[in-house]
Amino acid sequence: MTLDPEQLGQSKADLAETLRALRKRAGLSQVRLAKRCNVSQSKISKIETAEITPSLVDVELILRALAAPEKLIAEITSLARLANTEWEPIRSSWRRGLEKRQAELAGLEAEAKELRYFLPAMITGLLATPEYIRASLEYSPGDISKTVARKLERQTVLYDTTKRFTFLITEQAVRWAVVPPPAMAVQIDRLTSLSHLPNIRMGLIRIGTAITRGPMNTFTVYDNRLVTAETFTGRTVFRDYRDINEHLEVFNQYEQKALFGDAARALLQEWASLYR
Numbered sequence: 001m002t003l004d005p006e007q008l009g010q011s012k013a014d015l016a017e018t019l020r021a022l023r024k025r026a027g028l029s030q031v032r033l034a035k036r037c038n039v040s041q042s043k044i045s046k047i048e049t050a051e052i053t054p055s056l057v058d059v060e061l062i063l064r065a066l067a068a069p070e071k072l073i074a075e076i077t078s079l080a081r082l083a084n085t086e087w088e089p090i091r092s093s094w095r096r097g098l099e100k101r102q103a104e105l106a107g108l109e110a111e112a113k114e115l116r117y118f119l120p121a122m123i124t125g126l127l128a129t130p131e132y133i134r135a136s137l138e139y140s141p142g143d144i145s146k147t148v149a150r151k152l153e154r155q156t157v158l159y160d161t162t163k164r165f166t167f168l169i170t171e172q173a174v175r176w177a178v179v180p181p182p183a184m185a186v187q188i189d190r191l192t193s194l195s196h197l198p199n200i201r202m203g204l205i206r207i208g209t210a211i212t213r214g215p216m217n218t219f220t221v222y223d224n225r226l227v228t229a230e231t232f233t234g235r236t237v238f239r240d241y242r243d244i245n246e247h248l249e250v251f252n253q254y255e256q257k258a259l260f261g262d263a264a265r266a267l268l269q270e271w272a273s274l275y276r
Helices: 005-025 030-037 041-048 056-065 070-083 090-096 098-111 130-136 145-159 171-175 181-194 241-255 261-275
Strands: 085-089 114-119 164-170 200-205 218-222 226-231 234-238
Touching: 005 041, 005 056, 005 070, 030 041, 030 056, 041 056, 056 070, 056 241, 070 085, 085 090, 090 098, 090 234, 098 145, 098 218, 114 241, 130 145, 130 181, 164 171, 164 241, 171 181, 171 200, 171 261, 181 200, 181 261, 200 241, 200 261, 218 241, 226 241, 234 241
Parallel strands: 114 164, 164 200
Antiparallel strands: 085 234, 114 218, 218 226, 226 234
């Protein structure tokens, strides 16, 4: 699937208009369609006005209720998949203020119960020391003080024992020298400390581990409902269950190759000592 940012933005309106036109062509009211789909009339109304974005399950239910032909179902399902995908350029985050991005992330973390982080290049802000966070924001425009403060505030979520965290971190990500050697030793020690929390699983993937699937990018899975994938130029948000399942499958493949517990902590100690 090619992700054209302009196409992603237009797809939600196109999907709403298409579903509304199909219902009218079938001669059904919103009330009758809602009964066939076993959902509320208000939900159908919100879908048709693009007030909410329907999941692929919702779309398939509607199309089956309208007795749409298989070819049309395939076309509209593809449109629904685009509608459930968002692209946010990093420049957009800069314009709005990076601290607002932190508020959005805090909201996602507050809602989720199981969070999975795949970190192939750098350590996430949730696990980072203040020095590491500030250095990682060096190329961001404007005053980054508020963003650093928001990132540190977000770290309190790690101590919420109703949530479960799994961090898969490559050796490169742990050892990449974002800050001078003494500060890197402190950063790695922090990983060791956090690995003792009962609701955190810290998995390390050593360089040289045989894995046929290369680590393409950082991504986070929130429960089984949403994935964010990050690149240099921005982030993509996936809500389509097929995209979510594929990311979970990739995560599981790496998880099987990772070292956890005492084995991981021994490695962290070894890597920290190299910076001392």
